Structures are given as structure tokens and as C-alpha cells.
Amino acid sequence: MDVFFSGSIRGGRSDVDRYAALIEILEGHGDVLTEHVGVEAVEAKEQADGLTDGDIHDQDLAWLRQADVVVAEVTTPSLGVGYEIGRAVELDTPVCCLYRPDGDHELSAMIRGNDAVTVEEYREVAAVESVLASFLETHG
Template sequence: MKVYFGASVSLDRSMLPVYQEVVANLKKLGHTVMSENVIDPTMPVGGGLTPKELFVREAKLIEQAEVMVAEVTLPSWGTAFLMEHALSHGKKVLALFYKDASTPLPYMIEGHPDLYVAHYSKGNVRTVLKKNLEDFASMDRRKGKLIVIDGTDGSGKGTQTELLLKYLEQHKVKNKYIDFPRYYTSFHGQMVGRYLAGEFGNKESASPYLSSLFYAMDRLTARTKID
């Protein structure tokens, strides 16, 4: 993926070696870093550009990128603005915070609903980057909507499902239908069946927490079928 990397470099370059490690690992993972100038130790403040020229250049790079990785351990108004610019253009933003930092992660970053925040160290930076960027790529592949039809016995789930599937078919909308519990194709679905058959006790003695866990795990493990 095309990655825009942002970090605090104008006033404090004490973390430059860490930034270089992040960028090096992004490249080793096969990504294209569009802002390598950030890790250039000889780069003058502003890169020799006027403030307006710098603004235009960085904004365009973000708009061309697929995702932004921002190192937010050291506070930076510039990085904060670039993160918001990326979000406003529909880009996913991964905010990295160094575990050994002497200052805490700012609340405004930790609490931002649209940011993906990850804590990292020199030893696991590649793992953190790999996991999060793979998750981003997976999100981009998911184009559909998830519809859940739930209810007690006799509530009309089957009728609603039949009508919905018929509608989708008539309008030539591709769909994937999963019927829960998956009694025959899932371990947890089989456990639901055993629970309903009374193997773990009758309704009065069997643990309701156990049954809830079986039902929940049956749905959770269906994630790979939805992708």
C-alpha cells in the first residue's frame, strides 16, 4: 500500500532513530512510503519550502496515499493536522505510541473514535505494523452489509429470511446466507445442539452462561465465512 508517514520533526528530532525504524519496517513489509523526507537527518525545517508550499505538498501526498501511519509519541500540531486531513479524505490512520515514552498518550488521540491506536516497541514494531495494515486491507475488501435476523422460536425469523433472500435474488444482489446455530459445520454449533439435547443438564440445571458462550462463539467463528 501507499503509506504516508507523519511524525514530529520540526522542533524535536530525538526520536528520529525510532522513526527510521518504523519506515524501514514499512518498506520491508512491501509498502511504499511517500514521505521518507521525514526521516532525513539533514532535512532543514520545512524542507526548504515556504509554509504554503509545504502545506500543499503534504496535503497532496496524503490524498494520494491509501493509509497514514502517524508516530504520535512526541506532540506535534503539524502531525495532528495531517491526521485530520487524512481522516477527512477517508483515509485510515494508524497512530503509533512508543511504549517506553516518558509522557502518556494524549487523551484527544486515545479517545478519537476514527483513529486506530497501537502501542509498540523497537522489538515488535514490524508485528504491530503488519497486523494493523493487514486489517486495513481486509476492511477495504469488505464491500457488503451484514444483516442479522434474530428472535425467539415462532417470531417469524424464517419467513423474514425467506422474503429477504427472495428480494435480493430478484434484484440480482449477491449474498451469502448463514443459518445459526451451525449444528453440523461448526464445533460450537455442535455444542449448541448438544446443549439443546440436554447433555449438559436440563433447563433448570444447565448453566445459561455456557449456552450463551456456545451461541456467541458459533457466530464469532463464522467471521472467515463472511469475508
């Protein structure tokens, strides 16, 4: 199973360690196409690789088309994550959004109000392992 993991990169990296832990869980269920989201220096790597914004956009869309499911950590608001979720919904790819209600921002109604998106609230990564396993078994 190919998993597209989405988390904030340019919108804020305060959750990068959480992303890495979630990616590690997901790797137990399939191939995570976007494991770089859990790497602290992801933007520096993109620059070192000579990737333009257009290159990043096109690569992400290719991965979205390849993905069997999308898992997005949406506590830190991100235009890119929202865009990826919208495109996944358009592609009829199952989407699971993970959200910590104790964060600094309310979850957008465009995510919470979308019947095509599963929203799971959590506080600790360990608490979502079984939720992710169930989502992946159901949709993978």
C-alpha cells in the same frame, strides 16, 4: 500501497532514528510517500530546496490525498502530526498511531479517544512489526 508516515519534525527530532527504522519496515509493505521524515537533516533539505511553509503544507496534503493508509509515531507531541492525523480522518484514510507510554508526554485524548484511529502502544520498534503488517494487510 501508498503509505503516509508522520512524525515530529519541528516539534522535536529526538526520535528520528526510530522514524527511520519504522519507515524501513513500512517500505517492505508499500511505497512510503514521506520517507524524508526519517532523515536527520530534513529541515535543512527543505530550506536548500527552497520550500516555503505553504509548499510543505500543500505537498503534505497532496500526499495525504494519495495515501492508502497513514502511520504516525505520536510519542513526541507535534502540531503538524496532529493536523495530518485530523485531515486523514476527514479523508476516511485508515490511521495507525504508534505511541511509547514511557515517553515524556501523555497521549492526547483527541487521538486516543478517536474511534477512527488505531492506537498501538510499544516500547521497541521490533515489537510493532507484526502490528504494522496486520494493520497494512487489513487496510491496504
